[in-house]
Amino acid sequence: MNHENFSVKIADSAVEFRCCDGDSVLQAGLRAGVGLPYECNAGGCGSCKFELLEGEVADTWPDAPGIREKERARGKRLACQSVPVSDCIVRMRPGDEFKPKVLPARFAVRFLGVEPVTRDIARFRFSDSGRALFLPGQYALLRLPGTGTARAYSMSNLANDAGEWEFMIRRTGGVATTKLFDVLKVGDEVHLDGPYGLAYLRENEHRDLVCIAGGSGLAPIVSIIRGALASKACDERAIQLFYGGRGPADMPSFADWLPAEEGRVRVHRAISDPVLVEAGWTGEVCFVHELLPAKLERPLHEYAFYLAGPPPMIEKVVRLLVAEHRVPQSLIHYDRFF
Numbered sequence: 001m002n003h004e005n006f007s008v009k010i011a012d013s014a015v016e017f018r019c020c021d022g023d024s025v026l027q028a029g030l031r032a033g034v035g036l037p038y039e040c041n042a043g044g045c046g047s048c049k050f051e052l053l054e055g056e057v058a059d060t061w062p063d064a065p066g067i068r069e070k071e072r073a074r075g076k077r078l079a080c081q082s083v084p085v086s087d088c089i090v091r092m093r094p095g096d097e098f099k100p101k102v103l104p105a106r107f108a109v110r111f112l113g114v115e116p117v118t119r120d121i122a123r124f125r126f127s128d129s130g131r132a133l134f135l136p137g138q139y140a141l142l143r144l145p146g147t148g149t150a151r152a153y154s155m156s157n158l159a160n161d162a163g164e165w166e167f168m169i170r171r172t173g174g175v176a177t178t179k180l181f182d183v184l185k186v187g188d189e190v191h192l193d194g195p196y197g198l199a200y201l202r203e204n205e206h207r208d209l210v211c212i213a214g215g216s217g218l219a220p221i222v223s224i225i226r227g228a229l230a231s232k233a234c235d236e237r238a239i240q241l242f243y244g245g246r247g248p249a250d251m252p253s254f255a256d257w258l259p260a261e262e263g264r265v266r267v268h269r270a271i272s273d274p275v276l277v278e279a280g281w282t283g284e285v286c287f288v289h290e291l292l293p294a295k296l297e298r299p300l301h302e303y304a305f306y307l308a309g310p311p312p313m314i315e316k317v318v319r320l321l322v323a324e325h326r327v328p329q330s331l332i333h334y335d336r337f338f
């Protein structure tokens with residue numbers, strides 16, 4: 001770990017924070033409670049771009065897709081991939097909407113065990129000696145031993161005093177998931193940094209909830225539904241879950257994750273690959289977002305939406321909601337899984 005400690009000052013403002021132990025500009029700012037704009041914290045979305053006016057940063061992922069070469073040449077950087085190597089002055093615009101409700105922290109967690117959820121998604125459980133503090137729908141960065149890099153994973157459980165962190169992770173064959181599925185042993189230590197993320201449950205939105213997930217987007221959506229079921233403020237809100245996968249083997253048993261309360265949640269299942277349809281399949285065969293206009297009884301702008309999954313799925317749903325059904329952006333909360 002790098003113990004150097006530098007200051008980051010935001011130009012034309014009184015905001016200044018310390019950046020230490022190898023933190024990126026984004027992580028250090030959020031840890032200090034500064035509302036720096038961001039979404040994925042993984043180099044993919046480009047929401048945390050800033051201009052480096054003075055000082056130097058090390059770029060932890062020079063090929064990150066969230067920024068173009070032309071932008072780099074003009075002094076732009078990604079805050080999530082920039083680790084200061086001197087004091088810095090930066091131009092970026094913090095906003096109250098990005099201020100963390102729970103300050104992210106770094107600590108070690110122990111691997112407790114894993115169980116299958118679908119053909120390629122499994123539930124991984126970890127524990128920590130303190131309390132597990134996060135909002136339903138948020139994610140953490142997991143740094144797996146020997147990988148030298150961190151990946152974002154959304155919690156699928158709720159904050160708890162027992163220090164339990166639960167994730168639903170899809171095997172992709174990449175660096176982190178190969179470690180998780182094939183190498184990690186019960187009792188091993190993993191470094192967790194979190195919570196992060198802005199697509200958390202808004203308990204006071206006073207609208208019925210529509211949750212839409214594709215693939216491993218299941219994890220934050222399960223947490224959001226659990227959070228809504230546990231919240232007095234959400235007692236009157238109906239909940240609908242739209243879940244999409246390629247084939248029937250991608251469908252989890254929702255009753256396992258939403259035990260007694262499943263009756264309060266209407267679940268719509270869709271598979272996108274007609275070739276995989278099997279005898280006994282009772283869900284739909286289409287892209288999951290295509291179900292929305294037919295299955296939702298009221299005009300779409302009367303609901304609050306929570307989405308999670310691969311970027312192309314999220315982009316299609318947002319286009320449908322905003323361009324075709326005039327749903328205000330403020331009622332659509334999403335995480336794209338870059």
Ligand SMILES: Cc1cc2nc3c(=O)[nH]c(=O)nc-3n(C[C@H](O)[C@H](O)[C@H](O)COP(=O)(O)OP(=O)(O)OC[C@H]3O[C@@H](n4cnc5c(N)ncnc54)[C@H](O)[C@@H]3O)c2cc1C
Pocket residue numbers: 039040041042043044060061139149150151152153154155167168169170171172173174175176177178216217219220335336337338
């Ligand atoms: C906000 C968010 C939440 C997510 N939640 C979940 C979840 O709940 N469940 C789940 O299964 N997946 C989730 N993901 C996806 C997850 O983070 C990983 O991308 C996925 O598990 C594949 O990782 P891998 O290392 O196995 O694959 P790889 O192919 O090795 O890496 C995949 C991703 O890692 C990042 N990456 C690649 N190289 C670097 C580098 N040098 N430095 C930094 N980053 C790099 C890129 O984003 C790339 O797309 C989420 C992603 C985001 C952004």
